[in-house]
Amino acid sequence: xxxxxxxxxxxxxxxxxxxxxxxxxxxxxxxxxxxxxxxxxxxxxxxxxxxxxxxxxxxxxxxxxxxxxxxxxxxxxxxxxxxxxxxxxxxxxxxxxxxxxxxxxxxxxxxxxxxxxxxxxxxxxxxxxxxxxxxxxxxxxxxxxxxxxxxxxxxxxxxxxxxxxxxxxxxxxxxxxxxxxxxxxxxxxxxxxxxxxxxxxxxxxxxxxxxxxxxxxxxxxxxxxxxxxxxxxxxxxxxxxxxxxxxxxxxxxxxxxxxxxxxxxxxxxxxxxxxxxxxxxxxxxxxxxxxxxxxxxxxxxxxxxxxxxxxxxxxxxxxxxxxxxxxxxxxxxxxxx
Numbered sequence: 001x002x003x004x005x006x007x008x009x010x011x012x013x014x015x016x017x018x019x020x021x022x023x024x025x026x027x028x029x030x031x032x033x034x035x036x037x038x039x040x041x042x043x044x045x046x047x048x049x050x051x052x053x054x055x056x057x058x059x060x061x062x063x064x065x066x067x068x069x070x071x072x073x074x075x076x077x078x079x080x081x082x083x084x085x086x087x088x089x090x091x092x093x094x095x096x097x098x099x100x101x102x103x104x105x106x107x108x109x110x111x112x113x114x115x116x117x118x119x120x121x122x123x124x125x126x127x128x129x130x131x132x133x134x135x136x137x138x139x140x141x142x143x144x145x146x147x148x149x150x151x152x153x154x155x156x157x158x159x160x161x162x163x164x165x166x167x168x169x170x171x172x173x174x175x176x177x178x179x180x181x182x183x184x185x186x187x188x189x190x191x192x193x194x195x196x197x198x199x200x201x202x203x204x205x206x207x208x209x210x211x212x213x214x215x216x217x218x219x220x221x222x223x224x225x226x227x228x229x230x231x232x233x234x235x236x237x238x239x240x241x242x243x244x245x246x247x248x249x250x251x252x253x254x255x256x257x258x259x260x261x262x263x264x265x266x267x268x269x270x271x272x273x274x275x276x277x278x279x280x281x282x283x284x285x286x287x288x289x290x291x292x293x294x295x296x297x298x299x300x301x302x303x304x305x306x307x308x309x310x311x312x313x314x315x316x317x318x319x320x321x322x323x324x325x326x327x328x329x330x331x332x333x334x335x336x337x
Contacts (some may be wrong), residue, residue: 008227012098017108032105032116034079040178040213041078043320045071047206048183050327051199052190063189066134070147071186073130076123078154084116085158085165089221089228096224100305124151140189150185153177168231171214179203179210198330201264201275202323205256205282209319212249215242216315219300219308239302243311247297250290250318257282257326274333278326285322289314 020031049067053059083090083105090104106113131147134140156162157173164170180203184194195203218225218234219242226235234242261275292314299307 008092008095010095012094014098014103014108017103017110020103020108020110028105028110029119032080032083032111033076037079038075039316039320041071041075041182043323044178044182044206044210045186047202047323047327048186048188048199049190050331051183051196051202052187052193054198054327054330055187055193055196056191060138060190062134062137063140066130066137067186067189069130070127070134071182073123073127074151074154074182077120077127077151078158080116080120080123081154081158082165084113084120085163087113089224089230092228093221093224096227124155127151134189138189140192143185143189146185146188146194150177150181153181166230168236171211171218171233174214174217175207175211178214179207197264198275198327201261201272201279202257202282202326204260205253205279205286206319206323208249208253208256209286209315209323212246212253212315213312213319215249216246216312218242219312220305222302239300243297243300246311246315247290247293250286250293250315253318254283254286254290257286274330277333278329281329282322282326285325286318289318289322 020028023031045067049059049064052063087104087106091107093101094104094107103110105111105116128144128147128151132144135143153173154177157165157170157177164173183199183203183206187196187199188194215233218232219239221230221232222234222239225232233245237245257279258276261272261279264275265272293311296307296310296314300311301307
């Protein structure tokens with residue numbers, strides 16, 4: 001890596017990028033869409049849909065199909081526009097770590113900046129159109145307006161004039177959008193309620209885990225973000241404090257998986273045995289993840305990319321598999337509160 005005060009190279013050699021540039025256009029677009037990252041949005045959508053189905057006692061096919069269309073199109077917007085927004089700091093990272101950093105869509109010349117922005121905005125238009133179509137199909141009178149609000153969170157994240165992912169607070173927006181807005185919208189299109197009891201029981205823990213994931217995403221970009229002028233919690237607080245915060249989010253989420261349904265039972269007098277059993281599954285998943293994350297945390301220091309990846313992988317296991325396991329448990333116990 002060049003010294004902190006040294007000018008950065010404007011070109012670099014990387015056989016991986018050469019191989020990608022030689023691929024057909026469709027393969028480069030597939031690479032730009034980053035399918036490995038899709039669970040970050042698909043899991044909250046599934047969580048919301050499952051909660052809506054559980055509350056309604058059955059599934060609306062229109063809600064499933066158009067909800068999936070909205071989620072996938074919104075995902076395309078987020079991934080492509082984030083690459084467009086992050087092009088400059090991605091170029092810094094590639095110059096700093098040409099061998100250890102994966103090829104980036106714009107800096108490595110796989111696709112043009114204009115093409116990504118155009119495709120991303122087109123995906124956003126498809127998402128909003130699907131939401132308004134759903135509003136008429138079911139009907140769900142707030143589907144279109146709430147979809148605009150949900151998309152607005154991610155627009156504020158990446159696009160001018162706010163572009164909060166660069167100015168600071170991007171992690172909080174991500175936790176709001178991924179952890180709350182997306183599951184609530186999908187629950188609404190299924191059952192007509194944004195916060196049905198099955199979702200109310202898991203949402204506090206899921207938001208907490210989503211915040212942990214958003215914080216962890218900045219660990220591998222600490223040096224390049226700082227040098228590129230991007231403000232994140234990692235550039236502000238440093239690697240060690242953010243790792244501790246991520247672990248804290250995981251532990252708090254473990255408690256919330258049980259405390260949220262317990263509070264509902266105590267405050268409202270509801271029967272919540274099934275919710276408590278399902279919450280116990282989530283609590284165990286988070287606890288196991290926290291122990292496994294702590295085992296590698298000391299190694300996940302600045303620029304230790306493999307250890308950071310393992311740290312995040314173990315967190316994502318709790319979010320993706322743990323949350324789905326909670327809803328499966330609720331489904332198996334259907335008929336009990």
